[in-house]
Amino acid sequence: MPRSLEQYLRPGLKGTTFCPGCGHGILLHAVVRAVHELGLDRRELLFVSGIGCAAWIPSPHILADTLHTLHGRAVAYATGAKLANPKLTVIVVSGDGDLVSIGGNHLIHAARRGLDLTVICANNEIYGMTGGQAGPTTPRGAASATTPGGNPYGPFDLVRLVLGAGAAYVARFPVTQPRPLTDAIKRAIRTPFFSFVEVASPCPTQFGRRNRLEDVGALYDRIRDLSISRDEAFGRSAAELRDRIVVGEWTPEDLLLAGGGRVPGAPAC
Numbered sequence: 001m002p003r004s005l006e007q008y009l010r011p012g013l014k015g016t017t018f019c020p021g022c023g024h025g026i027l028l029h030a031v032v033r034a035v036h037e038l039g040l041d042r043r044e045l046l047f048v049s050g051i052g053c054a055a056w057i058p059s060p061h062i063l064a065d066t067l068h069t070l071h072g073r074a075v076a077y078a079t080g081a082k083l084a085n086p087k088l089t090v091i092v093v094s095g096d097g098d099l100v101s102i103g104g105n106h107l108i109h110a111a112r113r114g115l116d117l118t119v120i121c122a123n124n125e126i127y128g129m130t131g132g133q134a135g136p137t138t139p140r141g142a143a144s145a146t147t148p149g150g151n152p153y154g155p156f157d158l159v160r161l162v163l164g165a166g167a168a169y170v171a172r173f174p175v176t177q178p179r180p181l182t183d184a185i186k187r188a189i190r191t192p193f194f195s196f197v198e199v200a201s202p203c204p205t206q207f208g209r210r211n212r213l214e215d216v217g218a219l220y221d222r223i224r225d226l227s228i229s230r231d232e233a234f235g236r237s238a239a240e241l242r243d244r245i246v247v248g249e250w251t252p253e254d255l256l257l258a259g260g261g262r263v264p265g266a267p268a269c
Helices: 003-008 024-038 074-084 096-102 104-113 158-165 178-190 204-210 216-226 252-257
Strands: 045-049 065-068 089-095 118-123 169-174 195-200 227-229 245-250
Touching (some): 024 089, 024 118, 024 178, 065 074, 074 089, 074 104, 089 096, 096 118, 158 195, 158 245, 178 195
Parallel strands (some): 045 065, 118 195, 169 195
Antiparallel strands (some): 169 245
């Protein structure tokens, strides 16, 4: 991390809490750089996280007010903080298990209500810190602690889930594209109402080890090779896009163009 950004880190830190090769360190850098480039006043900034590897991104690393909450309840706490002090810029950073499985109802209803929150979901496709169980984003066929023979269920498409629930801005980028990821986080923070950024982040300790991808470079190559832009994905069949990571930005108008959903606040058809 450049020395110009060290002012955003808590004094006395000696490295991060993440396993070697974890993508969450890159996401930490992207979050800090976005805050710096936006010139946000840290006196009016609050980070909220739940439980899990990604929940350690803001706490203990970032030198700002951080609220480290219960498993699955990060969005609920963030909602309370924003309602109590609307001047706050509230940013939730947590993992796919915390936000989408344990806290799934909080996520979709926060998007439905349109509260001005920015939620960043670090998606490592597995429960990392709590034992390597399959989660709502674990790919079909992937091995985990609870699916040693392969996960039989398809994963959530988080973009469609949150956009369909009413989010005003949704983006998905991998940590292998740090500059577009940082720009998406900036746009999410600037967007009024509810915004969501999904971040594909490799987990060598749980996902990689259990799926025989123990080489960290191979894990990053996998995410890079699976990533495809919205423009490249346009017109391809569902079979062609299966297991691909479609990256880019979405707004409610994308649902309308696709023939479904509605703009937040608009009357239901």
